[in-house]
Amino acid sequence: MPTPPLDLTGKIAWVTGAASGIGREAALTLARYGATVIAGDLDINGARATAETCGGEALALAHDVSQEAAWAACAQVVGERFGRLDVLVNNAGIMMSRPFSEAPVEMLRRQNRINVESVYIGMQTAEPLMKAAIAKGAGGASIVNVASIYGKVAGAQFAAYSATKGAVRALSKAVAYEWAASGIRVNCVLPGPVQTNLGADWEPPVDADGRPIDPAAALAAWASLIPMKRLGVAGDIAPMIAFLASDAAAFVTGAEFIADGGYTAA
Template structure:
């Protein structure tokens, strides 16, 4: 892959790196020269990502992002291995689709823990290692939080998910404001509908007669709502993450970047 951005000497931690956007982002950052810390709760997917990284510098962490203890342990291992952290990509997340009236509070709370609490804990955990990087001569550090266009527009049966992604947007702006003078940047990426396994917990969509709609039919209907005529792919999002991770984005913080094929234009 061509070197679009210069990340040599930087260390990046990508959560949810076992598949989808997380895996592609990790490989893209490595292609640009960064050493990678890849973490995921799924050991099989995580091992596959590590295998794809090959002999490029990397550290693999089994990681439940809702556990503050596991964040702390992960940071300690990064400190031992690399003694710094320049980039954090808070990518781990979950999306559960269900009609609002049939969504118990527990469904919101589960997505809150994974989608929001982990971002909060992760940013706090990363700061000491990022300050170490800057003490060692880095010009700055970058936190990239993955939200969603469903944190800014309505989506069918996404009330709980939308609430959490709206929270990620607000949290990112607030922390960016606080950290702006420190050299640590915080930005937010809002993907549109992307064909990954994020929605693995979706209930099958149903037609007016109550019968399940075949997945390929449902996906085709979703793609038809996108002006570009297709669902996004992980590789549509990863270069944006690499840009925000790089010094090319040194004057960008508290910003939101939508990548959705025009889904939210209208």
């Protein structure tokens, strides 16, 4: 039996954190494969730029993913505009670094709100819109949650971040299991170190004396640990997201996909 082509024509795809980095590249890739993109981000100007580049009926939304009310307001717009949702990419997140002994619990709480609660609320928010798509004849719907290899293996000074990304992995599997019969698939992507706009996405690590490490030096140190000897780029992750969003992955749910240049292979 031939594998269905990677074609997202006619699908409505909502991407969070779409103003930059993996979120922006995912939105552009989904659009290239035919999807109508909803680009959400706190940075509404960045979201608008992404939507404009996507073209077609792409929509930009100002979206604070940590707030239930914001999810509800955005979902209302999506429902009124499109009446359904085929794909949700929970990409928005934050990365904060500090030695565990010096990391206040608020650092965990902040990352949990943005990295975990947003995924939880987002999936619940998407469910009725996805069921509407299925009721209108869609063969299924897809949720792609972006976690991290640091939810699978240890990373220096990332204890709180690792805790939240590990939670995303477990949450994705649990919901995938519950919703498998409904036609809503849930999968998880685990990027390795990816070179994005660090100023927007994380707080740079500090050295033993508490001084911030130069981002370029931090990136070089990461690259030296990767068997491929380079950092990933957003374009290394987006095609995987597009595959999981498509009907080519119709029998894939509760799965995890790693893209890390071999970092976790050993």
